[in-house]
Amino acid sequence: MNTKTMLLAFCMAMPLTAIAxxxxxxxxxxxxxxxxxxxxxxxxxxxxxxxxxxxxxxxPLGMSTNNGD
Numbered sequence: 001m002n003t004k005t006m007l008l009a010f011c012m013a014m015p016l017t018a019i020a021x022x023x024x025x026x027x028x029x030x031x032x033x034x035x036x037x038x039x040x041x042x043x044x045x046x047x048x049x050x051x052x053x054x055x056x057x058x059x060p061l062g063m064s065t066n067n068g069d
Contacts, residue, residue: 021037021038022035022036022037023035023036023037024036031050031051032048032049032050033048033049033050034046034047034048035047035048035049036061039058043060043061043062044060044061044062045058045059045060045061046058046059046061047059
């Protein structure tokens with residue numbers, strides 16, 4: 001397999017691994033948890049749990065600037 005074909009295969013596989021990944025961050029006492037993931041359309045979303053209870057469910061994650069969203 002030549003280098004161009006390998007690079008193309010790698011670039012095509014990258015979005016699949018990014019969509020499937022879930023990141024969980026916890027406070028030092030582990031009562032507050034923030035979970036980052038992607039929805040079915042591949043858009044980033046986050047949720048917040050506190051003390052085992054859902055405080056915020058799958059909210060869109062994004063950024064709005066004067067240059068665009």
